[in-house]
Amino acid sequence: MAAMPTAKTPSKPAPDLYKKLGAAKLLKIHELMVRARLLEERLIKMSKGGDGFFWIGGPGEEAFNVPLGLQVKKGHGVNFDFLHLHYRSAAIVMSMGAKPIDALRQMRSVATDPYSKGRNFVNHYAIPELNVVPVSPTIETQYATAIGTGIAQARAKTDSVTIVNGGDAGTAEGDFHSCLVWANRPALPLPILIIVVNNGWGISTAAKTQHGEEHIADWTKVFPGMPGKTINGNDVVESWAALEEAFAYVRKNRKPYLLEARCSRLYGHSSSSGANRIPEADCIELLEKNMVSRGLGKAADFKKAWDKEAADLDAAHRQVKAEPFPANESVWEDVFADGLPPSYPTKGGS
């Protein structure tokens, strides 16, 4: 994929940015990217092999999502960053410390699935200790809920921010525009990092056939006080730098920033489109190439990461296959926070 032009401020990867980040940091990023990629490929395999059902995820977005996850101010409560994610966010939560085995549990819909007790699709995280609010299959509703945590953080004396992440096709929905309007409300601007990962597709429909905007980040032109940028999200260092700039702006100014990252979609939309490998630019290959050419990494180091992560996934997968499915009666747990009233109808009819 060619580097994307920017919406407002031209941004080119600094030639020395790889060296500035350094070998150790880049190797850590590489390791997390590999972990997320292999996890997604394992999930696809499980879906196709009858070890789970529908797959949807984000392989191809690792170069943007890992730097994002690593720059989050992690923790619980209003003094830490909130994340309103969508179903392509595995690399973000893995970078924040989530365990791949829990995603396998959700894919197999076993009782030990910590995110939904076997109730929801894979990659639908809910992690209160990391302020990752429940991911929903509804497209773009996360942009509306982001308003609320943004308000809470705007009221508090904190540098924490809200991060909302979604796809390009969903920006046609009103919730995306709700977020732009509320975040730029003169009465109370909101510290929200508004992210759109643009892979150019909405399932099978090309964005260019439905969207007249040249760049999604051009919505900044409507709100003169809101900066924004379009970047090549397949490039780790460009992503890192853009996120660093955007986070710094929102943390300091308590106002929104719109960041559009152009990324590959390496396995199509989901199971619904076959989940087969698509010949688009692979950000991990790109990172390895750029590290090798600068003397910041060796093929052997990379292979070690690939082998270790694959072995860890094998072990995790074996463990998950031995875990029980949820009991039927567990459906009555969590309907209400204070428990099910004794006379609540539970028979499903007469």
Add this chain to the structure above:
Amino acid sequence: MANMAQAIRMALHYGEQNLGVTEIFGEDVGPPLGGVFTATQGLERAWNAPLDERGIVGAALGLAWAGGRPVAEIQFVDYIFNAIDMLKLAANGHWASAGRYKTPLVIMTPTGSGIHGSMYHSHSFDSIATKLHGMKVVCPSTPIDAYGLMIAAIKSDDPVLFLKPKALLRSKGEELIPGEPDEKKLHEMIDAPLGDRSKWKAKWPKLTDYTVEIGKAKISHEGSDATIVTHGRMAPICLDVARRFTAQGKGKLEVLDLRSLIPYDWEAIKKSVKKTGRVVFVNEETEITNFAEHLIRRLIDECFYELEVRPRLLAGKATPGIGLSPNLEYFIQPQTKDVERVVSELLADPA
């Protein structure tokens, strides 16, 4: 005696002072108007939101996830339909997240007919609301119940949809709210003046915690010959009919005011029907897939042999909207004469 709008306002004040309510918001909820029905006048934490129902519910959900106890308003329930997605997220968030995220929020919204509101200010929402499983749904018919249910809704760790019968928002009750001064003084203290309000501040009476438990119905009139199960706008109409029928010796009617639709007080319904053997459900939702149809089906399943006659439903007619002309509205929506007719038939039906 406080009216229902004042009662809700006082409960919200109690909530922002004592129960951790930090945000009360919606379209025209803040100053200068304080709500199109004045239910949020004078509140410290009330503010105006953009005209965006999805954003309002989404904001409430995010605030709840961030540890708050927000109260948001949809200005009329007729405009809540474009926020269904968001209400569903609020309702299923606890279940979908394996119980990891509680969603303590209140969405309040005026519902029902009775103000000549035509097609988009007369809707009822009961049946759809009760399909948002995981959401609690309440609908008071008196100021004191409105006060107690709002305090219960604020305290709840579940999302609560608080349906305000718009025809009753100016009606007064028969019971004082704890701490309520006399009517004239209350008006001077908490009703915003006409004209410039920029310097006006409410003076609040000393209010206390009065909670109406969500899920508990109230017998507003005891009787032994037949049961009327109702709520919201229809409750005072049914109470009036019951009092007159009893006084005139036409039949001793028991009126059960549900107050909560989800969870509903099934034990109270069963107990009353077992006593009277005759029941009519009265509400202003349309009759197709009416919420009360579920209750009737359950009664047939569980109390078939206690029913002396077939159970009845008196509901709105299944038209695409409520017509503006009084003739049309009164024909579409149940009125006093309709309650009298159906109750008379219920009492006369041979066992």
